[in-house]
Amino acid sequence: MTTGFLSRYGGEIAELTVEHLWLTGAAMLFATGIAVPVGIWLTRSPRWAKPVIGAANVLQTIPSLAFFGFLLPLPWLGERAARVAIVALTAYALLPILRNTYAGIRGIDPAVLFVARALGLTSTQRLFKVELPLAASFILAGLRTATVTCVGIATIAAAVGAGGLGELIFRGVASVDNGLILAGAIPAAALALILDAALGLLELRFRIPVADTEP
Amino acid sequence: MLYGKDSRGLPGPRRGPLSGSVGLDEGFVCELRRKIAPSHRVRPYTGDEMAAAVEFRNVSFATPQGRLLLDDISFAVEEGTTTVLLGRSGSGKTTLLRTVNRMVQPTGGEVLVHGKSAGDGDLIALRRGIGYVIQETGLFPHFTLERDVAVVLEAQGRPRRERIRRSHELLAAVGLDPATFAKRYPHQLSGGQRQRAGLARALAAEPRVLLMDEPFGALDPLTRAEMQDMLRDLLARFRKTVLLVTHDLDEALYLSDRIALVSEGRLAAYLAPGEFLEPTQPAIAAYVRAFHRGERNSARAVDLRGRSGAGPSGDCEAAR
Numbered sequence: 001m002t003t004g005f006l007s008r009y010g011g012e013i014a015e016l017t018v019e020h021l022w023l024t025g026a027a028m029l030f031a032t033g034i035a036v037p038v039g040i041w042l043t044r045s046p047r048w049a050k051p052v053i054g055a056a057n058v059l060q061t062i063p064s065l066a067f068f069g070f071l072l073p074l075p076w077l078g079e080r081a082a083r084v085a086i087v088a089l090t091a092y093a094l095l096p097i098l099r100n101t102y103a104g105i106r107g108i109d110p111a112v113l114f115v116a117r118a119l120g121l122t123s124t125q126r127l128f129k130v131e132l133p134l135a136a137s138f139i140l141a142g143l144r145t146a147t148v149t150c151v152g153i154a155t156i157a158a159a160v161g162a163g164g165l166g167e168l169i170f171r172g173v174a175s176v177d178n179g180l181i182l183a184g185a186i187p188a189a190a191l192a193l194i195l196d197a198a199l200g201l202l203e204l205r206f207r208i209p210v211a212d213t214e215p
Numbered sequence: 216m217l218y219g220k221d222s223r224g225l226p227g228p229r230r231g232p233l234s235g236s237v238g239l240d241e242g243f244v245c246e247l248r249r250k251i252a253p254s255h256r257v258r259p260y261t262g263d264e265m266a267a268a269v270e271f272r273n274v275s276f277a278t279p280q281g282r283l284l285l286d287d288i289s290f291a292v293e294e295g296t297t298t299v300l301l302g303r304s305g306s307g308k309t310t311l312l313r314t315v316n317r318m319v320q321p322t323g324g325e326v327l328v329h330g331k332s333a334g335d336g337d338l339i340a341l342r343r344g345i346g347y348v349i350q351e352t353g354l355f356p357h358f359t360l361e362r363d364v365a366v367v368l369e370a371q372g373r374p375r376r377e378r379i380r381r382s383h384e385l386l387a388a389v390g391l392d393p394a395t396f397a398k399r400y401p402h403q404l405s406g407g408q409r410q411r412a413g414l415a416r417a418l419a420a421e422p423r424v425l426l427m428d429e430p431f432g433a434l435d436p437l438t439r440a441e442m443q444d445m446l447r448d449l450l451a452r453f454r455k456t457v458l459l460v461t462h463d464l465d466e467a468l469y470l471s472d473r474i475a476l477v478s479e480g481r482l483a484a485y486l487a488p489g490e491f492l493e494p495t496q497p498a499i500a501a502y503v504r505a506f507h508r509g510e511r512n513s514a515r516a517v518d519l520r521g522r523s524g525a526g527p528s529g530d531c532e533a534a535r
Contacts, residue, residue: 109356111349111353112353112355112356114318114349115347115349115353115355116355117318117342118316118318118342118347118349119342119343119347119366119367119370119416120338120339120340120341120342120343120344120367120370121339121366121370122339122370125370129366129369129370130355133357134356134357208356208357209356209400209402
């Protein structure tokens with residue numbers, strides 16, 4: 001039965017997995033592109049931190065199905081379901097990346113930043129040579145949380161016709177076919193786990209060893 | 216030789232009733248005097264203001280809340296000499312040090328570095344031209360020592376080969392074998408090794424002025440003494456104008472050509488170490504006395520510094 005099922009759906013599962021990855025990947029790219037610079041800016045103007053992070057938090061609380069629904073009637077966005085999905089997923093990914101970028105940079109030992117200034121590093125040099133490398137594992141941790149969340153939420157994007165593994169799940173629910181539901185759910189879960197592990201490894205690589213321990 | 220009056224006006228041990236009028240323990244003062252090392256400079260202090268490497272002119276600093284941390288401080292530091300800014304915690308000595316590389320902008324007066332005001336001009340160039348060492352935590356946790364030591368050269372965009380060469384050279388100069396230490400990270404070092412690396416970094420861009428903020432404050436007494444010796448050796452090799460902040464009178468006497476005593480934001484005294492122990496001013500006597508009390512309380516059984524300049528301690532026993 002299993003072999004029959006796979007030979008029947010295998011190709012489709014592979015195709016939808018790629019689509020699922022594409023939706024998530026594009027959203028993560030946009031979210032990182034927005035949240036990291038905004039997070040850096042917030043460390044420079046901390047009085048904006050509360051309202052901006054608060055706004056990202058509000059985005060996060062909108063039920064995903066409703067969010068997709070809201071975006072659908074919008075002029076350019078609504079033309080393609082994939083656009084709707086990517087915008088919504090981007091919005092969900094903002095908070096963890098933003099929060100971690102901000103907290104990661106703010107959490108750097110003030111003495112290190114002080115010395116970087118006192119030695120005559122320009123503000124750009126301080127950002128790229130000191131602040132971002134020291135906050136990198138934090139930022140990656142945020143990216144990882146966001147990725148896992150988005151892989152899950154992307155399954156719902158199928159409801160507006162954006163494709164992805166959610167399509168199998170919705171079809172399975174509609175036809176009360178558990179096999180079909182699992183055909184969507186298992187690859188989606190596996191995808192989340194694999195990405196989580198991969199980003200976890202990357203995060204570890206950037207982790208800064210703790211000072212003040214006698215060798 | 217050691218008890219003769221040397222180029223820095225160091226008096227002999229029995230010269231008159233020592234500071235009797237201000238009531239200092241003569242035995243203790245004698246012990247302190249032994250800590251003044253014989254001068255290691257080629258040129259004694261001349262007080263020639265034209266050669267001032269750093270000059271404070273009526274420097275004041277008030278916090279935005281209006282607290283006055285520095286109050287009208289004026290003195291000149293001669294090129295190539297070591298001046299210790301001595302004072303209690305909160306006296307303003309660190310704030311004063313930071314006006315030199317404009318990490319603190321004075322609210323009144325100005326600081327001249329080699330004749331040019333530190334208050335205007337290129338801030339980045341000013342800071343890169345001044346070496347800076349702080350207590351303990353100053354190394355970048357994500358840099359190898361090799362990279363950290365040459366970070367100012369990296370910021371200046373110098374070629375990689377030159378940076379590596381220079382940083383290996385300096386690591387060797389501060390007693391860290393490059394073959395062992397070049398690829399190490401700060402967390403793999405002891406406190407003393409970290410301070411050595413910090414000092415190497417401060418020297419990398421060949422600054423003429425070196426600022427040191429309690430550089431040995433977090434070290435155990437043995438390592439501390441070792442580091443003080445190393446600093447003296449280094450300064451004998453590379454001629455630098457050094458401003459060093461400490462609250463340790465021993466350290467001040469051992470390292471300085473001049474001591475600037477800072478008390479409640481004011482310059483209480485600016486004297487050569489030998490003169491410092493002839494306290495004609497109550498502020499100095501008060502500091503020496505307070506330090507004495509602290510020393511007794513810390514109950515140091517052994518004098519860990521067997522390297523002081525004077526002869527057998529029997530001389531001091533006689534003074535008691």
